[in-house]
Amino acid sequence: MKLVRFGEVGQEKPGLIDDDGNLRDISSFVSDITPEFLAGDLFDQLKDASATTFPAVEGTPPMAVPVSHVGKFVCVGLNYADHAREAGLPVPEEPILFMKATSAVQGANDVVKLPIGHSKADWEVELGIIIGKPAKNVAVGESHHHIAGLCVINDLSERAFQMERGGQWVKGKSCDTFGPVGPWLVTMDEIGDPHDLDIWLELNGERVQNSNTDQMIFKIEELVSYISQFMSLQPGDIISTGTPPGVAAGMETPRWLQNGDEMRLGIEKLGVQHQRVEEESGA
Known part of the structure; x- marks a missing residue:
């Protein structure tokens, strides 16, 4: 479905x-x-x-958003082998986890607002997991029983807030409108192998991210199991599983998001998003 x-x-x-x-x-x-x-x-x-x-x-x-009342928005960092190579960073031994405020969540095609004081707003197309049944300390082999379906996510970031303002990444990840989800929740029976899906993002018609989920370091079943060791996962929770290369922060001369930009992004079998970028009122 x-x-x-x-x-x-x-x-x-x-x-x-x-x-x-x-x-x-x-x-x-x-x-x-x-x-x-x-x-x-x-x-x-x-x-x-x-x-x-x-x-x-x-x-x-x-x-x-294809599910109402999202409880938690858990994100995984540096989870694509090709992204790690782009960043010149070693492959993580364990998943890198951080949280994104649920107030960032919005529909797949809603306007993205650049926050007041922004200078380094960035895009990240990601495969999302939507939890269907409670999960706590679940085995990898049982993880699929706890997944309602998958979706497309744009895990937008303000890199200056994230990396230059001290503290944790949540500040750069949680701006209002920085979490478009959907358009669909696709159940696993419609997907086939979730680790063989084309994933891409276009900025103003230019494809800047272009990869496949076969580059994921930690697979979706591993992530559900791993995260459930540290917190219970509840129905409606979302896990964003990391982005491939091609983000602005990885460019030799970064091209940060600006007023008037348009993003189009998608994952094979999971649908396509389209967002226009605008300055937040008062910026």
Whole structure:
């Protein structure tokens, strides 16, 4: 399944994308795509339902975050072998973890706002894991039972806030609008091998990131298991699994995000995002 939430902020409805790419309204089946829904029996029942039994949605409504009430946003740093080579850094022995504030979360195509005082805003296309069932100290081989699906994430960063202002990375990762998620939550049965998907990002029509998830150092099952050793993972939590090379910070002459830029990014089988960049009011 490709699950979505669509509509204006505060008026989101649950939906799915059928085999022909049409948006279907499933609000007659479930009121919203909530963490409780992902953890419950209705989620499994929906997999067996025929998409064509639900009404098609006319037009192109906004795509919201595909799960409501995200509880935690856990991120993994330096998790692509080709990115490590670009950065001239050794491959980590264990996953590098940091947190991103959930107030950064927004829909896949919403406007990205550059925060007041920005100077080094950057992009990062990433594969996201959406947790479906509680996970604590789970074995690698059992991790797949706790995953509701995968998605596209743009883990935007303000590098000056992140690297030059002291403390932890969270300051540069958590600006409002710096966490577009979606457009879809894609269940694992639709994906095949999640570690063989093309992943890319274009800035103003130029492809700057272009890789494959086969470059991931720590695979999704390893990450769920590893993170669950340090904190319980709950339905609706999101794990962002790292970015390939091609970010501004890796360029010989960095090209930081500016007002008017446009980003288009995607992962094979998981959909495409598109964001326009604007200055935050008052900047």
